[in-house]
Amino acid sequence: MSHQQDLYEQDFFAWAQHNAALLRAGRVAEADLEHLAEEIEDMGKAERHALRSQLRQLLVHLLKLDYSPARDPRRSWFEAVQNARAEIADRLADSPSLAPQAEGxxxxxxPRVRRQALNALSAFGEQVQLPEDCPYSLQQALDETFFPDGPGSRR
Known part of the structure; x- marks a missing residue:
């Protein structure tokens, strides 16, 4: 096993620092290119995963605001919506090529959002009917001025 392989498996931070120094010095041939390529791909996947996670949180809380008759938790749901929107805006500003993927x-x-919202609401005794298809467009979901009016506003 090579020194690079050992370092990669035993001390990732040291491996990263070593390879960064090699690249900065122009010693590309000595760098662990295979693992560097994997790590770069993983960074891209992490950005997409973070966007997916924030979209999921955003939609769950929009559904709660839209379909739950509960009053007490609404403030925290508003905050969660605002936080998710801010995180999404930051992600898309840092990685604009994710924007065309956001709708997909x-x-x-x-499907997971719908199940998650149903489970959260039913845990508090709320039996609501949530739509099979997402009732929000991407533009609407990301619009900082849009907040659902609450139960009965859509029906």
Whole structure:
């Protein structure tokens, strides 16, 4: 096993520092290119995963605001919506190439969002009917001025 392989498996931080120094020095041939490529790919996947997670949180809390008759937790749901929107805006500002994927990601997460919202509401005794399809467009979900009016506003 090579020194690079050992370092990668035993001390990731040291491996990263060593390879960064090699690249900065122009000693690309000595760098662990295979693992560097994997790590770069993983960074891209992490950005997409973070966007997916924030979209999921955003949609769950929009559904709670829209379909729950509860009054007490509404303030925390508003805050969660605002936080998720801010995180999404930051992610898209840092990685604009994710923006065209956001609508598809929203569609990917919708089934889980719906189940998660149903489970959260039913845990507090609320039996609500949530739509099979996402009732929000991406533009609407990300609009900082949009907040659902609450139970009965859509029906």
């Amino acid at each position: 990601i929203m569609a990917e997460v919708w």
